[in-house]
Amino acid sequence: MGDLAFYGMLATGALALFALVIVIGIVMRFVKAPSGARWRHAFGPLMGAGEKYQELHTGQKGLQDSVIESIREQEAKGSKRESGEPDKTAKTDETGKTDETGNGGATGEGADRDDDDTSDGPSARR
Numbered sequence: 001m002g003d004l005a006f007y008g009m010l011a012t013g014a015l016a017l018f019a020l021v022i023v024i025g026i027v028m029r030f031v032k033a034p035s036g037a038r039w040r041h042a043f044g045p046l047m048g049a050g051e052k053y054q055e056l057h058t059g060q061k062g063l064q065d066s067v068i069e070s071i072r073e074q075e076a077k078g079s080k081r082e083s084g085e086p087d088k089t090a091k092t093d094e095t096g097k098t099d100e101t102g103n104g105g106a107t108g109e110g111a112d113r114d115d116d117d118t119s120d121g122p123s124a125r126r
Contacts, residue, residue, distance in 0.1 A: 025045075
């Protein structure tokens with residue numbers, strides 16, 4: 001038997017052993033996982049590795065990192081509101097009152113409209 005054939009069989013055996021270890025790990029996680037989330041627990045590490053590969057390949061953030069960043073931003077906004085700090089996205093009207101809803105203090109019909117019409121009524125609009 002030639003050296004090339006020997007190294008080919010050795011590489012194939014190592015690859016098969018690696019695949020077997022991964023399958024055994026997936027089966028163990030599937031068995032130990034709570035019912036209702038077995039598939040997610042079993043294939044979670046494999047999906048995480050795929051996501052990390054995609055992140056490194058494309059250079060963009062993955063779904064998990066995006067979700068974590070979004071949660072941190074929401075928690076930061078919540079802590080600012082609880083501490084009484086003004087929201088930077090809130091609009092302030094002429095009297096200096098801050099409206100955290102972002103609609104300038106307008107209420108009623110058409111309050112959520114965001115146009116630049118500064119006229120004084122519906123008759124002035126065309």
